[in-house]
Amino acid sequence: MKSRRTMVLLLALPAMSLLAGAQSLVNGEDSSGIVVNPTSAPPDLMYTRPTQRTKLRNYAFDAFGPYPIAGAAFAAGVGQAYNTPPEWKQGAEGFGKRIGSDFGIAAVSTTTRYGLAQAFKEDTLYYRCECKGVIPRLRHAVISTLTARRGQDGHIVFSFPALVAPYAGSMTAVYAWYPGRYNGKDALRMGNYTMLGYVGGNSALEFLYSGPHSLLHRMHLNNGHGAPNPGSNP
Numbered sequence: 001m002k003s004r005r006t007m008v009l010l011l012a013l014p015a016m017s018l019l020a021g022a023q024s025l026v027n028g029e030d031s032s033g034i035v036v037n038p039t040s041a042p043p044d045l046m047y048t049r050p051t052q053r054t055k056l057r058n059y060a061f062d063a064f065g066p067y068p069i070a071g072a073a074f075a076a077g078v079g080q081a082y083n084t085p086p087e088w089k090q091g092a093e094g095f096g097k098r099i100g101s102d103f104g105i106a107a108v109s110t111t112t113r114y115g116l117a118q119a120f121k122e123d124t125l126y127y128r129c130e131c132k133g134v135i136p137r138l139r140h141a142v143i144s145t146l147t148a149r150r151g152q153d154g155h156i157v158f159s160f161p162a163l164v165a166p167y168a169g170s171m172t173a174v175y176a177w178y179p180g181r182y183n184g185k186d187a188l189r190m191g192n193y194t195m196l197g198y199v200g201g202n203s204a205l206e207f208l209y210s211g212p213h214s215l216l217h218r219m220h221l222n223n224g225h226g227a228p229n230p231g232s233n234p
Contacts, residue, residue, distance in 0.1 A: 109169030
């Protein structure tokens, strides 16, 4: 469906460990011969795990903020122009159904992503790449669509919540409020476009201005510069 292809434009929005200890500390002794109790390496200071309050604030912004509202309005306009689904017809009533549908899909997808991430103890916020160059940064944006950070060191892992979330929204729409002729295949296709929309959203977060006074800054309040990846240039 042509209107689903426009969702690319709509749904939109491992840390390196620091080594501790000096060379003079060998076998638990320093140069003066005084025994030193071994201590664990200090935590990575380049990654700050978001607090529950930060994650809740980001969830509210991602699910009910200006971006999903604007995206739903734009999607409804496209659907109105193409009369999709035709069962909803035209006029104010048809537009209302379409904007409600698109906003609902985005809200369910976002809720699923944040809810499952909480269960899996993952950090799904987007972190800008510390690398340089368009291609490396674009690759980082694409890969981040299906990855998250876990643990106090923020190491990168494959994210099941990020994979499931786009299809949760489209499945809910198909079986809850879409016309009866739609089925699981349509939901999978719509979910694919939602996933592409996440890629577009990550690319926007990566390349668009996100200074302290921008709305994009609200998408990753805990670390405005992002945590570095292996091989990145600080």
